[in-house]
Amino acid sequence: MTTKSTIYQFCRALPKIELHAHLNGSLSMSILTELGCMDTSIVRYMNLTDILNKKERALDECFKLFKVAHDATNTPDSVYIATKRVIEEFDHDNVMYLELRTTPRSEENMSKQEYIESVIKAIKENDKNITVKLILSINRSHDMKNSQESLEVILNMKKIFPDIIKGIDLSGNPNVGKFEAAIFKTAKENSLYTTIHCAEVKNDEEVKDILNFGPDRLGHATFLHPRYDGCQENWQLYCEKRIPIECCMTSNVICGTSESYKKHHIQEWIKNGLPFCISTDDKGVFCTSLSEEYEYANEFFDLSKEDMWKVSLNAVDYSFASNAEKLLYKSKLNEWKRDNENLFL
Ligand code: 6MZ
Secondary structure, eight states: OOHHHHHHHHHHHSSSSEEEEEGGGGHHHHHHTTTTHHHHHHHHHHHHHHHHHHHGHHHHHHHHHHHHHHTTTOOOHHHHHHHHHHHHHHHTTEEEEEEEEEOOBBBBTBOOHHHHHHHHHHHHHSSSSSEEEEEEETTTTTTTHHHHHHHHHHHHHHHHHHHEEEEEEEEEETTTSSOOHHHHHHHHHEEEEEEEOOOSOOOOHHHHHHHHOSSSEEEEEEOOOOTTOOOHHHHHHHHHOOEEEEEEEHHHHHHHHHSSSSTHHHHHHHHTTHHHHHHHHOTTTTTEEEEEHHHHHHHHHHHHHHHHHHHHHHHHHHHSSSSSHHHHHHHHHHHHHHHHHGGGG
């Protein structure tokens, strides 16, 4: 019988695929404590009431919180520990494949290259039941010179770690800066997959440019469907391209870009059979987990256990893993289903 508690159990046990998780947004209270973060800073990082009280400017408020995490990860050692712990926590939540994304950052005692090396060291040492790949982010608020410098470092590191560095992302406060196609074109030409935060706020012109560029995946896509303040022309273009979107329900609800879970745009993708995956975005800042996000999909959009299993299976296809890896994860999901028939009841 399907009850709240069997759903809870199912969502936790389901082997899951996480494709949209920012390292410095994923730090839990215990990770920040281990990194020596002061209690007052931790309260600030995880203080959702502050964001929720600022309704109109919730998204901008949220971006101020990352400073707490960035201050706690400003040395190669702290970046290494943060990455290691975040991987452990996703593993604990039965995530079997994680594409972790992070923005290479230079600090007083760390270059962008050293930042990436620290993340990769933690990924290489991972001996848990979870495969981890890396997506490197370009912050849209950075100027072209800074972004080009990041791209150069990323391309050099990709040559050394082609099995780990899989893609490049555009993120950062959507109210600041813009999408520069040239950076992503070069990344694509150098065999990097691309995923771009798109329509997290209403910006039809930029959405059109991003869709015309044609990234491999889109982050959020909140203001894309006409019923969600998107324009018909972009929606038509999207439907032709059918680019998988990374849905982060709690993030959107807390940042105020979605009115509520019930009114989240994911329902248009579900209804129209369009490609999407379920993700956490910043599990630390938004106090969530991938299992919880699946629970919301069940609660608000009636996804059955079978549907949720299929969402996880489909996410394998949208991932930046190799074809051989995809086959492996799919067979693992099929095997898990065979071995856990009782959980589907
Ligand atoms: C856009 C976001 C984001 O890269 O330092 N980031 N960008 N939209 C969002 N929705 C809420 N959440 C996080 O992780 C933190 C960085 O990820 C991006 C921001 O640039 C933030 O500074 P890293 O590991």
